Amino acid sequence: MQILQHIPVWVFFLLLGLIALGLQQTRTRHIPKPRLLGINIALTVFTLVGVVQQWQPTPWLVLGLLSWAASCTLVAWGLGQGAAPAGASYNAETRRFTVPGSWLPLALFMAIFVCKFVVGMLTATAPEHIHSLNAAIGISALYGFFSGVLNARAWRLIRLQKTA
Numbered sequence: 001m002q003i004l005q006h007i008p009v010w011v012f013f014l015l016l017g018l019i020a021l022g023l024q025q026t027r028t029r030h031i032p033k034p035r036l037l038g039i040n041i042a043l044t045v046f047t048l049v050g051v052v053q054q055w056q057p058t059p060w061l062v063l064g065l066l067s068w069a070a071s072c073t074l075v076a077w078g079l080g081q082g083a084a085p086a087g088a089s090y091n092a093e094t095r096r097f098t099v100p101g102s103w104l105p106l107a108l109f110m111a112i113f114v115c116k117f118v119v120g121m122l123t124a125t126a127p128e129h130i131h132s133l134n135a136a137i138g139i140s141a142l143y144g145f146f147s148g149v150l151n152a153r154a155w156r157l158i159r160l161q162k163t164a
Contacts, residue, residue: 006124011117018113022106028087030096033158039105040147040154043112044072047143050116054123060136067140068147075148080155090160097157104153112146115139 021039048068055064087100119139122130129135 015113018109019106022109025101025105026103027101029099029101030091030094031099032096033161036097036099036154036157040150043109043150044147047072047112047147050119050143051140054119054130054139055136058131058136060133063133064136064140067137068144071141071144072148072151073144075145076151076155079149079152082152082156084156084160085153088157088160090157090163092161097160099157105150108146108150112143115142115146 051064051068052061055061085100085102087098089098090096091098119130130139
């Protein structure tokens with residue numbers, strides 16, 4: 001219980017915001033391209049900032065960034081080769097994408113939050129376990145994986161624009 005007392009209040013608001021945002025993603029929506037990309041850019045920056053903040057005071061920042069970038073790029077490219085989700089479309093007249101509802105974004109938002117929360121807790125309570133080369137590579141790759149999955153989905157949707 002004492003651990004909960006040391007968690008900043010903004011963390012709980014961030015969790016509630018991510019849950020709300022994720023629940024919105026479960027419904028079919030008609031959204032413009034900037035909004036489609038905005039969430040992905042924000043969460044990609046969120047994971048990238050997490051890598052920088054975590055490894056900046058260590059000698060593993062460059063390796064962490066390389067691990068994040070490689071993972072993000074490979075996952076986004078690999079998963080981005082598939083077809084857009086069933087029911088997705090692009091309307092050239094309204095310049096909006098129809099994005100079918102999915103629980104995947106909510107699951108990814110929660111996975112990112114939990115991962116960053118656990119890393120933060122370990123950094124505060126057991127830094128000797130978290131400040132290592134293996135942790136820098138592994139955690140950064142995991143953050144990159146999350147970003148890659150989100151970006152792959154957006155990439156598959158954006159490709160619909162070319163076929164409309």
